[in-house]
Amino acid sequence: MNNILVTRSSMPSFEEYCEEIKELWDTHWLTNMGTKHKQLEANLKRYLDIDNIELFTNGHMAIELTLQAMNLQGEVITTPFTFASTTHAIVRNGLKPVFCDIDPVDFTIDTSKIENLITDRTCAILPVHVYGNICNIEEIDRIAKKYELKVIYDAAHAFGEKYKGKSAGSYGDASVFSFHATKVFNTIEGGATCYKDEQLGRHLYELKNFGIHGPEEVSAVGANAKMNEFCAAMGICNLRHIDEEIEKRRVVFERYVERLGNIEGLQLNAVQLEVKPNYAYFPVIFDEKVFGKSREEVFEALAKENIGARKYFYPLTNTFSAFHNKYDVTKTPVALHISKRVLTLPLYADLQPEDVDRICNIILQ
Numbered sequence: 001m002n003n004i005l006v007t008r009s010s011m012p013s014f015e016e017y018c019e020e021i022k023e024l025w026d027t028h029w030l031t032n033m034g035t036k037h038k039q040l041e042a043n044l045k046r047y048l049d050i051d052n053i054e055l056f057t058n059g060h061m062a063i064e065l066t067l068q069a070m071n072l073q074g075e076v077i078t079t080p081f082t083f084a085s086t087t088h089a090i091v092r093n094g095l096k097p098v099f100c101d102i103d104p105v106d107f108t109i110d111t112s113k114i115e116n117l118i119t120d121r122t123c124a125i126l127p128v129h130v131y132g133n134i135c136n137i138e139e140i141d142r143i144a145k146k147y148e149l150k151v152i153y154d155a156a157h158a159f160g161e162k163y164k165g166k167s168a169g170s171y172g173d174a175s176v177f178s179f180h181a182t183k184v185f186n187t188i189e190g191g192a193t194c195y196k197d198e199q200l201g202r203h204l205y206e207l208k209n210f211g212i213h214g215p216e217e218v219s220a221v222g223a224n225a226k227m228n229e230f231c232a233a234m235g236i237c238n239l240r241h242i243d244e245e246i247e248k249r250r251v252v253f254e255r256y257v258e259r260l261g262n263i264e265g266l267q268l269n270a271v272q273l274e275v276k277p278n279y280a281y282f283p284v285i286f287d288e289k290v291f292g293k294s295r296e297e298v299f300e301a302l303a304k305e306n307i308g309a310r311k312y313f314y315p316l317t318n319t320f321s322a323f324h325n326k327y328d329v330t331k332t333p334v335a336l337h338i339s340k341r342v343l344t345l346p347l348y349a350d351l352q353p354e355d356v357d358r359i360c361n362i363i364l365q
């Protein structure tokens with residue numbers, strides 16, 4: 001039996017990629033905002049139907065430098081049910097993460113608990129569209145306006161999604177995508193910030209290039225976070241096929257729903273109204289008392305058959321040893337409950353229906 005990993009990166013044909021990178025051998029221009037970088041930016045603006053985008057070497061640097069570009073100080077309200085990147089970006093900016101609990105159905109920030117966490121030091125909210133589930137945008141907007149807070153969405157899971165007909169990248173002051181190899185759309189490694197304010201865009205452009213403002217002026221302490229030409233070329237190729245990829249994911253997703261949808265003790269991901277989904281992940285919450293088997297037992301049973309499901313997100317970021325018990329995990333009980341019971345099942349465009357059946361059979365047996 002073949003190994004099944006939790007995901008498998010989408011790639012164009014070898015020939016298509018070679019054709020795309022050919023001119024780099026003429027120009028010898030390999031990075032620093034070359035023609036591929038510009039082309040990918042233009043193509044993404046069109047595909048996402050947004051006005052402004054800035055590319056980065058990865059999603060993490062996009063979040064980190066977006067926070068820096070906003071010149072924030074104090075506390076940022078966020079959730080611990082996310083990838084390390086979200087929390088690290090806050091801490092590495094010298095900001096204090098304040099952890100809000102999550103909604104038990106869609107796993108995004110529980111907006112009814114945000115206002116209690118606001119202090120006079122709160123400067124921003126950094127919510128995550130977990131598994132591509134879109135946060136409660138209206139409520140977050142209302143709170144941000146009322147308290148004059150910036151909103152930066154971690155949209156790493158939401159590429160290609162729409163909410164109320166508008167791109168997931170168009171909400172908040174900024175929305176950040178990841179184009180990592182494991183994401184729905186990849187540039188090998190990569191990321192982008194979609195933003196509203198042109199001034200912020202100029203700042204982002206400089207921050208990803210050491211804060212260089214002009215040939216003889218360095219006006220900010222930036223990083224090196226430019227997307228190179230080979231990654232941009234991969235993005236140009238992958239973007240040509242993205243709609244087919246998402247459609248293939250839909251087929252896999254629906255087969256899982258068919259097999260696991262009506263099983264007592266299994267909670268599947270919420271279907272959200274007014275969201276055009278991208279079928280990025282297939283999380284299942286295992287309620288051991290009802291289902292009879294724990295998340296750990298299912299994980300082990302799949303691993304024994306060389307099937308790589310993932311405990312995603314586990315552990316919560318507010319329990320990382322890096323933070324030396326600085327945060328009180330009992331303040332986010334729903335996130336803790338979910339993180340102990342969730343397993344994301346393998347999901348990628350070329351996963352075969354027989355493989356989905358095999359995975360489901362193991363779970364159900």
Ligand SMILES: *Cc1c(COP(=O)(O)O)cnc(C)c1O
Pocket residue numbers: 058059060061082083085086128154156157178179180189190191
């Ligand atoms: C992947 C991911 C990131 C970071 O993106 P990279 O491109 O890997 O740096 C940030 N947040 C979330 C929720 C992610 O899944």
